[in-house]
Amino acid sequence: MTSGAPRSDAGSRQARPTYAGPAEARPHTLRRSLRALPKAHLHLHFTGSMRHQTLLELADRDRIHLPDQLVSDWPPQLSAADEKGWFRFQRLYDVARSVLRTEADVRRLVREAAEDDVRDGGRWLEIQVDPSGYAVRFGNITAFTDLVLDAAREAERETGLGIAVVIAANRTRHPLDARILARLAAKYADRGVVGFGLSNDERRGMTEEFAHAFAIAERAGLMLVPHGGELRGPDHIERVLRSLRPTRLGHGVRTGEDPDLLRRVIDAGVALEVCPTSNVSLGVYSDLSSVPLPSLLAAGATIALGADDPLLFGSRLAGQYATMRAAHDLSDATLAELARMSFRASRAPEELRARALADIDEWLEASPVADDGPDEV
């Protein structure tokens, strides 16, 4: 596929061979349903998880003007190759954030994100949120965090998905803001918050200046999950490792550009949250087959596939597995191992994890079906 090829889940369906005869005659088309494969989703942003239809409905309700890129030209053509491109991406994000105006809107977003993950085989979700972006509208960062956590509990009850929250600071803001958020995350450490992240343009801000915030989160026993190794390569990953001591790297997909560094990441047990459609949408790679998943797997990296921002990239959780299956001809055994790794790298409760791992084995032991059918990815 080229960068101009379809990037949505629908696109990946079109790219697959169509049913053309008896299954016995075409063993290569036998495949297990990826939606039936249990998964943990470890890289999903709160705002970016919004359904496109919900964005349209909420904007319509409050007469909020949406740019064409979020309406007729959706999903938008993006590129973060330069800072201007990233700025345009952030502008769309700001517009999406602006449509969430009531508590009911927040509850709807979390419930729909959970429903979509369940439909895609999700059993466990760690959703990432920066409460400061919503503080003014919902009172303050504590009130908003309370609301998100309550919405998550409600969505768990309604959908059966296990949900935890990662509080993320913004690297384009002052490091003192990150400390405030780290203290907030620490306060909720045993009450639904499992990690502390750092997001936004990797090329901005001084990573070292966020070390203090990450130390606060580390002392609280939280996972440390900063973004790194997406828009920048090994030099920056090195700095993230040294300064922030990550449990997982948000993306980290470029770690393999330095084999010694990759070895260190693997030896340190740092998992990579690889988000293939995001990488291609933002121009990190020109096409899906260039996302270096096979070489990372071959080296022994622990990888959890994630959707990052489905609202802007047009592809959700199962779509990541489907695009990688199609681009790299991954076997079902490899896909099952990817799913296992997503649970191993998560903070899912032991019982949920054990059940999911057993169900993944069962998925792989079952006979593949001849065709995914129209509802499968």
Ligand SMILES: [Zn+2]
């Ligand atoms: Zn992200």
